[in-house]
Amino acid sequence: MKFISYNNISFKKTKYYQQLPLEEKNVFDILSSVFHFKVNNYVLEHLINWQDVPNDPIYKLIFPRKDMLLPTDFHALSLLYQSGLDQKTLMPFIEKVKKKMYPEVKHSETSIPKINGKRVRGLYSNFETIVSLFPDPMVKTCHSYCSYCFRWIMFNNKEAQQNSSYSDPNEPIAFLKAHPKVTDVLFTGADPLVLKAETLQKYIDPVLEIDSIKVIRISSKSLAWWPYRFTTDKDADNLLELFKYIQSKGKHLNFCAHFTHPRELENDVVKEAIQRIRQTGTIIRCQGPIVEGINDTPEAWSTMWNAQIALGMIPYYMFIEADHNLESCFRIPLAKALEIFQTAQKQTTGLARTVRGPVFMNDLHRTLLDGVTTIGDQKFFVLKSLQAPPNTIGEGTIKLIPYHETTKDAGDLMALFSNKNEAVLNA
Known part of the structure; x- marks a missing residue:
């Protein structure tokens, strides 16, 4: 299958746009002017059930939602579009709305490595034993864009890409050599596997020469969005040879695959791609977020x-x-996320007990929502810090926050786990 990509302009020329309900067309026109949109022919032809739009979960995973914007902003944009103004005239207001929606990455400065007081660009060190690497080509795009992804700000933004990535493959080497406690490096982005195998190897090769690095991680949504990357793409075999090469250098290779819905695992090409990766000796670990309206049922996860x-x-x-x-x-x-996780585990083979969840990844803490407990006549969520930034006291500790069935946010995890008290019992 030849890869064909569609943006918000080219998608409107497809039969799929033409068959959308009128309201969905209007939502798409407005939202895709604020949030970046990208989809490919595999997703359109094989993953979305167009008879079930707009309720289809893969459609909701790709296409922006009306409630992603504040109601007042959506209404104002809708009126402007209805007035017939051209895109150039609309752009100042669109940019104003877009800035409101920019994701906030808290405490980001604490995760930026430095050598001799100088920032090492494109490296992020949230935890003592792992460093995330962002080579320049990897931060630019994915095979398709997920509607919930907070990294949309990077796409088509050259300034943001340059400020948060590196282009010289040797850029991270001095820092990694100076910090032998770092055993894992994570190549991430956007998506590393949009790159050709030859380009990918240029950035991986220098890291393989560092003895203290034991694990190479590659984080990718490609198995779900474009499994042909491992089967019939021109350099698919080269990519799999690269996986073998990494392991021949004595490193453990972990492919971190993002799956959000069971349908992403159903097609024969996905199964073939998984088999080909596993034949190289690569371990595939699977992760994904629980997302409202897409996979928020125990059945989806089990x-x-x-x-x-x-x-x-x-x-x-x-x-x-x-x-x-x-x-x-x-x-x-x-509360609903915890119930879904616990119920799904009961419906799943015991081999799936390796999965951890629900887990927060905000504020630089990897924090497990471990359960609910009652003290006296008051209920609390139990949070356990699985990993924390270096030189903090949080890792391995447990905190309690007040339970309420409608609570969607655990609050500032950095502040919570910096508190020396054993638990935070008050709101």
């Missing part, structure tokens, strides 16, 4: 985990949508 186990992969994390977006239309209440 089906997904069982399918992952059957295909030889390891369920890894269920994430709670990160607190980076001003809109909350993707989040579900913490």
